[in-house]
Amino acid sequence: MNYRSYFKAEWMSLLRRKQDTLNALLFFVMVITLFPLGVDPSADFLAPAAGGIIWCATALSVLMAVEGMYKEDYNDGSLEQWLTSGLSVTFLVFLKVLAQWLMVVLPLLLVLPLLAQMLFLPMSVLSVVMLSILLGTPALFFIGSIGAALTVSLRRGAVLMLLLILPLYIPVIIFATGAVRAAQMEMVYSGQLAILAAISLVALTLSPVMAAISIRASVN
Amino acid sequence: MNLQLKNLWIERGERDLCRDLSFSVLNGELIRIAGENGAGKSSLIKAILGWVHLEAGNLEFNGEDVTQHRDMLLQCQLYLGHTPGIKSVFTALENLRLYCPQASEEALEFALDQVQLGAFVDTPAAQLSAGQKRRIALARLWLTDKALWFLDEPFTALDVKGVDALEQRMSDHLSSGGAIVITTHQPLLSLAPKVIELVA
Amino acid sequence: MNWTWFHKLGSPKWFYQWASNWGGRCVYLGLMLLVIGIVWGLAFAPADYQQGNSFRIIYIHVPVAVLAQSCYLGMGIAGFVALVWQMKLAPVFIKSVAPVGAVMAFIALVSGAIWGKPTWGTWWVWDARLTSVLVLFLLYMGVIAIQNALDDQVFADKAVAVVSLVGVINLPIIKYSVEWWNTLHQPATFKLTEKPSMPMEMWLPLLFSALGLYLFAAGLAMWRMQSEVLKRERKANWVKKEVMSHGV
Structure with missing residues (x-):
């Protein structure tokens, strides 16, 4: 195994399980649909709340996608092969999260314009929402991968993983919706986006190390 | 050593x-x-x-x-455990290629032949038995240095x-x-x- | 600099004996200071000219809230020590302190709510500090939950260290983001605790109760760590001797 063959295989296996990606996307759409139904379908409520709704749905779908990301690798012994491959487990984690991110976020960005219409989000703000998702979701994926690695050996790890990880998502959600709100009020939003990018960069460098430690501890 | x-x-x-x-x-x-x-x-x-x-x-x-x-x-070293990391979404050949990316196509098929999987080269591992999956992993022994x-x-x-x-x-x-x-x-x-x- | 104390901390036996000397003293001294501080604060300190007597809850609320944060900081440092130097006592520290910190965060939330009712008119306000204490409480629950979910000692120690360390790195970011979010939402008129200066008669009892609570919690943590050390080192000869000489 080397890094290239691993990334290729990971990408291919994600492509073969298209249904998983589709499910994450459907879940995203479903959560968004709940808000007009559950709270208020009028444009007066939805337009200002759209950024927050989209981001809550994004965070939840990312958690869903990330939660089981090592499950199969744990059960079929791939993680044991990671640990004995002589390759850096940290970098393997990085590659895996990267593949997952591409597979979930790109389709999500594609359906976003449609959903934005349904939430009465002004077209001018849509680009900011997409930019915030592009810059903010890497943090969600990388932080989530730590929780997934910690709970991979547990049969019912999903809720525990949510409890561990969701509080850490708060800053990303705050700054992302802050950027969207600023854009809606026609104020400067580059500061919030810069902070989002910074959080993602920190998560991207530190999380794989933590996830690798957790994987090493999980496999025994 | x-x-x-x-x-x-x-x-x-x-x-x-x-x-x-x-x-x-x-x-x-x-x-x-x-x-x-x-x-x-x-x-x-x-x-x-x-x-x-x-x-x-x-x-x-x-x-x-x-x-x-x-x-x-x-x-x-090379380690093969009870569950040796065989992915069910891949065929036997693709599984072997993940672990031995340098090996040629012929070498991969030869190795699978050694573990009596010659007829299952392009069969998805999901359709193979647990024993056959382990044999895919054992085929690595013919390719490793x-x-x-x-x-x-x-x-x-x-x-x-x-x-x-x-x-x-x-x-x-x-x-x-x-x-x-x-x-x-x-x-x-x-x-x-x-x-x-x-x-x- | 002399590092022997650091290396001694690596030895559970040394720690056990040290804690037997200091644990009790910390608890009793701390309790004494705490009682003095609280009685002084509740009964003798002058009333606040704005909030009247309701401000007196700070003699409980503030020490508890500060301690809740210090505990998590300590756990984060211990997590780092556990992962980098694999020191045996670091996971013991995390395991022993987490429930103490969680209780402190919980008391801080409840006392904050009680304080909020007369001053703000509601039990809960999405104030920056309240929100970040709520998040802190959730982080504590996460540490405790993963500790309980994992049976394997070695694995549980690693997991708890990772969670604490990741939490501590995130804590300032969360705090900053919540504060930033809060100023965006509402003007800062609610910040009542930050007065430019507090008269000495109000401030001294606060110092007493804070100091007392820290000592009390430190002693409590030592006691908890001691029993955890005994459990983990049950096969060591010194533990057998210790149990024999004191009885069970």
Whole structure:
């Protein structure tokens, strides 16, 4: 195994399980649909709340996608092969999260314009929402991968993983919706986006190390 | 190559799997770890590879402390456990290619042929039995250049013909200077193993 | 600098004996200071000219809230020590302190709510500090939950260290983000605790109760760590001797 063959295989296996990606996307759409139904379908409520709704749905779908990301690798012994491959487990984690991110976020960005219409989000703000998702979701994926690695050996790890990880998502959600709100009020939003990018960069460098430690501890 | 295990003490829960266990693995040597089910044969291999905790003891590989320089050991070895990392979404050939990216198409097919999977090259692993999946992993032994092998019960997935082929491959590996640490109930007398007995 | 104390901390036996000397003293001295501080604060300190007597809850609320944060900081440092130097006592520290910190965060939330009712008119306000204490409480629950979910000691120790360390790295970011979010939402008129200066008669009892609570919690943590050390080192000879000489 080397890094290239691993990334290729990971990408291919994600492509073969298209249904998983589709499910994450459907879940995203479903959560968004709940808000007009559950709270208020009028444009007066939805337009200002759209950024927050989209981001809550994004965070939840990312958690869903990330939660089981090592499950199969744990059960079929791939993680044991990671640990004995002589390759850096940290970098393997990085590659895996990267593949997952591409597979979930790109389709999500594609359906976003449609959903934005349904939430009465002004077209001018849509680009900011997409930019915030592009810059903010890497943090969600990388932080989530730590929780997934910690709970991979547990049969019912999903809720525990949510409890561990969701509080850490708060800053990303705050700054992302802050950027969207600023854009809606026609104020400067580059500061919030810069902070989002910074959080993602920190998560991207530190999380794989933590996830690798957790994987090493999980496999025994 | 010189792997030294000195005074290993491994615990599982409240039970000692071994205490003060010492042995060495040198070029051309076959080490058979024997013992009943649950005696801790797999755990011993996992402890050498570093993911079962050592209560006490020293591991040295080529004179270097393994706990400090684990990569040196990992670069030189190949480990096949009970679940050897075979993905069900891939075909037999694709699975093998993931682990042996340098090997040519012919080499991959040849290796699969050695473990009686010649007819299943393009079959998704999801449609193969557990034993067949393990045989995909065993095919790696025909493609690897790693000197030290750790094999956990490799024979359970094989029929008589497969056992012969694997014993032949192991004997070739040993005579070319490699070393093997294996757990198995098979006595392997033709290969003259050094036996380490674990008592449950 | 002399590092022997650091290396001694690596020895559970040394710690056990040290804690037997200091644990009790910390608890009793701390309790004494705490009682003095609280009685002084509740009964004798002058009333606040704005909030009247309701401000007196700070003699409980503030020490508890500060301690809740300090505990998590300590756990994060211990997590780092556990992962980098594999010190045996670091996971013991995390395991022993987490429930103490969680209780402190909980008391801080409840006392904050009680304080909020007369001053703000509601039990809960999405104030920056309240929100970040709520998040802190959730982080504590995460540490405790993963500790309980994992049976394997070695694994549980690693997991708890990772969670604490990741939490501590995130804590300032969370705090900053919540504060930033809060100023965006509402003007800062609610910040009543930050007065430019507090008269000495109000401030001294606060110092007493804070100091007392810290000592009390430190002693409590030592006691908890001691029993955890005994459990983990049950096979060591010194533990057998210790149990024999004191009885069970």
